[in-house]
Amino acid sequence: MTQITSPHNHKLKEIRKLRMRRRARERAGRFVAEGEDLLAAADAAGWQPLERFCVEGSGLAGLEVDAKLLASASGLGSGTRTLAVYEERWAERAAGPLCVYLHGVHDPGNVGAVMRAAAAFGASSVALGPASADPFSPKAVRASMGAVFSVPVVREGDLRALPGTKIALTTVATAPLAGLWRFTKEADHPPVTLVVGSEREGLPREVVDRADGAVRIPIQTDSLNAAMAATIALYEVTRMAPAR
Amino acid sequence: MTQITSPHNHKLKEIRKLRMRRRARERAGRFVAEGEDLLAAADAAGWQPLERFCVEGSGLAGLEVDAKLLASASGLGSGTRTLAVYEERWAERAAGPLCVYLHGVHDPGNVGAVMRAAAAFGASSVALGPASADPFSPKAVRASMGAVFSVPVVREGDLRALPGTKIALTTVATAPLAGLWRFTKEADHPPVTLVVGSEREGLPREVVDRADGAVRIPIQTDSLNAAMAATIALYEVTRMAPAR
Numbered sequence: 001m002t003q004i005t006s007p008h009n010h011k012l013k014e015i016r017k018l019r020m021r022r023r024a025r026e027r028a029g030r031f032v033a034e035g036e037d038l039l040a041a042a043d044a045a046g047w048q049p050l051e052r053f054c055v056e057g058s059g060l061a062g063l064e065v066d067a068k069l070l071a072s073a074s075g076l077g078s079g080t081r082t083l084a085v086y087e088e089r090w091a092e093r094a095a096g097p098l099c100v101y102l103h104g105v106h107d108p109g110n111v112g113a114v115m116r117a118a119a120a121f122g123a124s125s126v127a128l129g130p131a132s133a134d135p136f137s138p139k140a141v142r143a144s145m146g147a148v149f150s151v152p153v154v155r156e157g158d159l160r161a162l163p164g165t166k167i168a169l170t171t172v173a174t175a176p177l178a179g180l181w182r183f184t185k186e187a188d189h190p191p192v193t194l195v196v197g198s199e200r201e202g203l204p205r206e207v208v209d210r211a212d213g214a215v216r217i218p219i220q221t222d223s224l225n226a227a228m229a230a231t232i233a234l235y236e237v238t239r240m241a242p243a244r
Numbered sequence: 245m246t247q248i249t250s251p252h253n254h255k256l257k258e259i260r261k262l263r264m265r266r267r268a269r270e271r272a273g274r275f276v277a278e279g280e281d282l283l284a285a286a287d288a289a290g291w292q293p294l295e296r297f298c299v300e301g302s303g304l305a306g307l308e309v310d311a312k313l314l315a316s317a318s319g320l321g322s323g324t325r326t327l328a329v330y331e332e333r334w335a336e337r338a339a340g341p342l343c344v345y346l347h348g349v350h351d352p353g354n355v356g357a358v359m360r361a362a363a364a365f366g367a368s369s370v371a372l373g374p375a376s377a378d379p380f381s382p383k384a385v386r387a388s389m390g391a392v393f394s395v396p397v398v399r400e401g402d403l404r405a406l407p408g409t410k411i412a413l414t415t416v417a418t419a420p421l422a423g424l425w426r427f428t429k430e431a432d433h434p435p436v437t438l439v440v441g442s443e444r445e446g447l448p449r450e451v452v453d454r455a456d457g458a459v460r461i462p463i464q465t466d467s468l469n470a471a472m473a474a475t476i477a478l479y480e481v482t483r484m485a486p487a488r
Contacts, residue, residue, distance in 0.1 A: 113472075116465075116468075116472075117468070117472060119464070119465050120463040120464060120465045120468055120472075121463060121464065122464045145467075147465070217479070218482070218483070219364040219365060220363070220364060220365065220366045221360075221363050221364045221391070223389075224360075224361070224364055224475075227472070228357075228360075228361060228364075228471070228472070228475045231468075231472045231475060231476060232475060232476060232479045235461070235476045235479070235480075236479075238462070239462070
């Protein structure tokens, strides 16, 4: 039985707001995930949705919604079969032994991709510094491929509060310089925090200065994006210690 | 002086077609790049546009177009300042010593990101096998960050035609198994082709079988995307030979 048929339904309105506006998410402390894969990832990680919706006649779990209405509330449009609202979870502090800290990474797709890489390589947490995108935005949640439900995220403005040795990755490489050797040596002594800046601006001077070390990924072009840089660094530190 | 003011202008119509339809690009052998950064990358790589357009009054090079019309022809919408049409360039064969071969990578954003990583790590070519996305599609061109103008691309259905030792990367890792050690040893003897499949399906059995070796990237989740897998592999093979 279709349970939601009105475009003015307040639950659908809330979904639209949570999807579109960071402030609405922050105020409510809630976010939306869409699609069967993401909802399955949430289930697998033990997250209970506050409310779950599905398209009429799909046989999926949740409140049945008229297909057009569900599509209009969704960021994916027609073809949306299910979505759910969750409570945001922010960790109290950035956990070690392996943390990724993002400074000024504005692009939510990049933040999501970093979370995905963090999950893939078994990082303990992702810390979000000033001017970083919201990890609970729809684009970040989608790009995370469900990692938002498994990797603890924390807001942290203070580099000193992050675990262990802080290693700044400069994504803008001016020369193909293999500084990663030193880096892996330091990373042999966890905890380690990988400090990653945005693609355009890189890390501000003062952040690099406050880190314990800085390395360049040896590339021949101007830059990698934050997610690629983080992926390589996560690979490099875990490569040496696969059992971490 | 604004030189294009009609929405029916045939040049703008061609741009729209080239942007939206793969078949139109293939028939014309042309594609569109948008934005000052991409056009600068093309200039730097010595690519002459067939035609260049800019928004009226911008002082940029090219035919001046009414702002709304340029926005309507563009995939970026309002704010578009410049775009240009180029002739596609397909290499005759996949060059070594370091080639990346994509098999069934449908997503143009992923194909573009692989090209970007290939440029960053100095790969010689990117080969596109069956069912791979068009590297000249707008999404791929944008994700390549200009690498489409510097890395030779080739269509290649036959694994045997690719250079050197073929190493299949399985992006779907069932266990955190560090097969990359053997891989780097093999990669010490270029030429090498890195064989990458799609995120969902991975590489078909017969492609893995026809490769000279197969490795798993040691991850703890189900999968990485093709671009991340290729980035790690490119980093791993060039790490050992930074002067390649």
